[in-house]
Amino acid sequence: MIFEVWAPQATSVEIETMGGRQPLRPDSSSGWWSVDVPAAGHGTDYRYLVDGAGPYPDPRSRRQPEGIFGPSRVYDHARFTWSDHEWKGRDLRGSVIYELHIGTFTTEGTFTAALERLDHLVELGVDFVEVMPVAPVPGGRNWGYDGVDLYAVNETYGGPDGLKEFVDGCHRAGLGVLLDVVYNHLGPSGNFLHPFGPYFAGYSGSFWGEAVNLDGPGSDEVRRYFVDNALQWLRDFHIDGLRLDAVHALHDRRATHLLAELAQEVDALACSVGRPLTLIAESDLNDPRMIMPLEAGGLGMTAQWNDDVHHALHTAVSGERHGYYEDFASMRSLAKAMTSGFVHDGGYSSFRGRSHGAPLAGVPGYRLVCCLQNHDQIGNRPAGDRLTATALKLGAGLLLTSPFTPMLFMGEEWGARTPFLFFTDHVEPALREGEGERRAREFEGFGYEWVAPDPSAEDTFQRSKLDWSEIKEEEHWSVLCWYRDLIALRKALPELTDPRLDRVEAEYDEQAKWLMVKRSSLSVMVNFCPDPVTLPMSVGSVLLSSEEGVFAARDGLTVPGQTLVIYRSDVNP
CATH class of the missing domain: 3.20.20.80 (Glycosidases)
Structure with a gap:
């Protein structure tokens, strides 16, 4: 197995593994050092010494079984058997x-x-x-x-x-x-x-x-x-x-x-x-x-x-x-x-x-x-x-x-x-x-x-x-x-995952502490105050409410204190 490490300013690099040490050969043009240790493989522990100091873990160590102060361990990714062959990934759009x-x-x-x-x-x-x-x-x-x-x-x-x-x-x-x-x-x-x-x-x-x-x-x-x-x-x-x-x-x-x-x-x-x-x-x-x-x-x-x-x-x-x-x-x-x-x-x-x-x-x-x-x-x-x-x-x-x-x-x-x-x-x-x-x-x-x-x-x-x-x-x-x-x-509801910001509108009352966000025919109404508030709304239906007590009146929709309501207004075809 070939071990490689980048140490462009070092004058010597050694590997400590399998009970002994041996030097790595430099590539002066790239700053990389390498050595072939034929007996090493998956599960072999090793560390590096740089200019006699160390030993240190490999900067690209794939495994540290004894923690950050212990030796690195060779880990072969190919030894793991995956079962996600049918997985085609997931797009961020529309996701939670x-x-x-x-x-x-x-x-x-x-x-x-x-x-x-x-x-x-x-x-x-x-x-x-x-x-x-x-x-x-x-x-x-x-x-x-x-x-x-x-x-x-x-x-x-x-x-x-x-x-x-x-x-x-x-x-x-x-x-x-x-x-x-x-x-x-x-x-x-x-x-x-x-x-x-x-x-x-x-x-x-x-x-x-x-x-x-x-x-x-x-x-x-x-x-x-x-x-x-x-x-x-x-x-x-x-x-x-x-x-x-x-x-x-x-x-x-x-x-x-x-x-x-x-x-x-x-x-x-x-x-x-x-x-x-x-x-x-x-x-x-x-x-x-x-x-x-x-x-x-x-x-x-x-x-x-x-x-x-x-x-x-x-x-x-x-x-x-x-x-x-x-x-x-x-x-x-x-x-x-x-x-x-x-x-x-x-x-x-x-x-x-x-x-x-x-x-x-x-x-x-x-x-x-x-x-x-x-x-x-x-x-x-x-x-x-x-x-x-x-x-x-x-x-x-x-x-x-x-x-x-x-x-x-x-x-x-x-x-x-x-x-x-x-x-x-x-x-x-x-x-x-x-x-x-x-x-x-x-x-x-x-x-x-x-x-x-x-x-x-x-x-x-x-x-x-x-x-x-x-x-x-x-x-x-x-x-x-x-x-x-x-x-x-x-x-x-497609309206809720629509990412076009220019299609989102909002109304609010700073003093009464309510906010209404409109997404097409949907309205998300939040009453942050402890007292109920009546908001002007066209005819429609409540799809979801965080609390009970929401009701429609002639002058609009009454929302209890500290309640959120998702409402759909009737839209003519």
Whole structure:
């Protein structure tokens, strides 16, 4: 077997494997080193020494059975037997996404245990499962954004075979799989890329860590490292798409941005494998070029997360006004979010102290992935607390009847009471003891009184696990039925998946706190106040209501307090 590693600045590279060491031969023109170890194969452990230092895991390690500080292990993708031969992929258009964290989705926290809950997701009606990062992390618990050894899979969850079995099972159930990947930084613990080459730019790229070298000397191979990683998940693990974490923290001044290069490569792979492949960027830039096609001068992302819709929904259903929510605390902002996508489309952002964004002219709504809750918006709160059942019903009613691609966060569909807290398990004492303080500094200025549990405590992690027994309780069952009905209605009525933003209209009353979103002959009416309100409506019928007590009167439709109604007006043929 031939071992290869990129180390352009090294004077010597050795491999430690099978009880001995031997040198690798350099290719001076490319910076790659290689050696043939005939006796090695699937399951062989190995590590590298660079200029006598180490040993270190392989930067492209496919498996880390003993964790981030242990040896790499040879893993042969061809040894896994797939059963998803009939799977033709799933298009993002018209789909609903369900985000989950493998470690807290079930009590066991494994891919195998998550498979046992797929029937629930199928009955809910979602189309994609989005899995938070699975790269190896320090210790046994983490959100996943402290990942290193980016080509490997966390052994705590089940390793590479476990992920493949999960994807295979999702495909058999008719569910696509999206994987969250982090290319803007690496975790602070177990990051051994520095000795191998110029993987980093030499300055802080974000609050989370050192900037990746995407445009400096040696960056050709660094970019290839991340592009090849993306292709591995889509090709070798049969993943249907990637969610790219915080792309605004990618520092790239090249004429062809890394995202555009990635989009080209993924388009080519989609042609090869014969199924659609999706790229979703997390970006707070509100820049339409992110989701414009390459041929139109854009970066070619299929879609992007859109926080503006979340913020507008959250303020409306929760009443919170602190931090960045201040710019969204009006019916006017909510109406703009539901009809235009971006609230900040060139206007002033008080949180940033400057103008922000650009209009989404001509961009279809499905290219915006929008949510009422996600791992950040819950987990970045000190107590990791979720919305109430009433707030969920109102917010989900607007989200799941919107022209955007809706995304739910695990447990939201039944109004889970378990928090989703920030948790880590760093090995180094300095990182472990300082994590809580670092977390508090990250959210200075957000308006929170930062009283949070210790991120390193195991109890913080255990409390974040979903309690599936809640579904049996009447209040939670009611919320679950509401979500199922909303998703079923969305799939039944073409007006609700129509992505054309110019066909969405909204009316509102700032003082009375009601909003009406119109989709052709459909109207989605929300009364956020505790008192009933009567809205002028033509003759028609109620298709769905979050509460009882809706009735038609001569002067219109009376909607009880804190209620959402989906109404169809009679249309003459």
